[in-house]
Amino acid sequence: MNSTVSPIACKVNNVFIHVSDLKKSAEWYSDLLGLPFNKEEVNSPVYNVPVTSETGLTLDDHTFDPGFKLKPSNHVLFNFFVQDIDEAYQFIKNKGIIVVKEIERIGDFAYFNFKDLDGNVLMICNC
Structure with a gap:
């Protein structure tokens, strides 16, 4: 195995979840995690769930990608x-x-x- 130093940090920085309805999903995840929710703070194409860990959680509705098909x-x-x-x-x-x-x-x-x-x-x- 090559022993060169990698420029990539050894940590997961953020998790993306692809969703069909950003506002509904933002509210659902906020409710699941017991977080306060304000629909006015949700703006397409992404919503960063305010988690309290090093790894972030972002919901993405792909507004700017009309060819995207959610799977x-x-x-x-x-x-x-x-x-x-x-x-x-x-x-x-x-x-x-x-x-x-x-x-x-x-x-x-x-x-x-x-x-x-x-x-x-x-x-x-x-x-």
């Missing part, structure tokens, strides 16, 4: 961290969000998968 991912795009997997699972179920994989427990690790408004598969896990 929701059937594979997990990323995961949200939780302390209590059972509490998070009940929260998701109470919101009527579609769970596509029930809680899987592997030792102390547990996760489940669900869909966003556009059908993208996301994960919640405790590690």
Whole structure:
């Protein structure tokens, strides 16, 4: 393997989620994460969800790309961290969000998968 120094930082900087309705998706993700939401702050083509981690979360409706065709991912795009997997699972179920994989427990690790408004598969896990 080549031992040259890479100019690319060893961290994920931002995650993009492609959406069909930016305002609805911004409100949905804000509600999911318990964040305040102001529809007036959402301006196409992107909305940066105000997450509190190093990695950002951007919703993108591709307003300036008329040829773009949304193809929701059937594979997990990323995961949200939780302390209590059972509490998070009940929260998701109470919101009527579609769970596509029930809680899987592997030792102390547990996760489940669900869909966003556009059908993208996301994960919640405790590690």
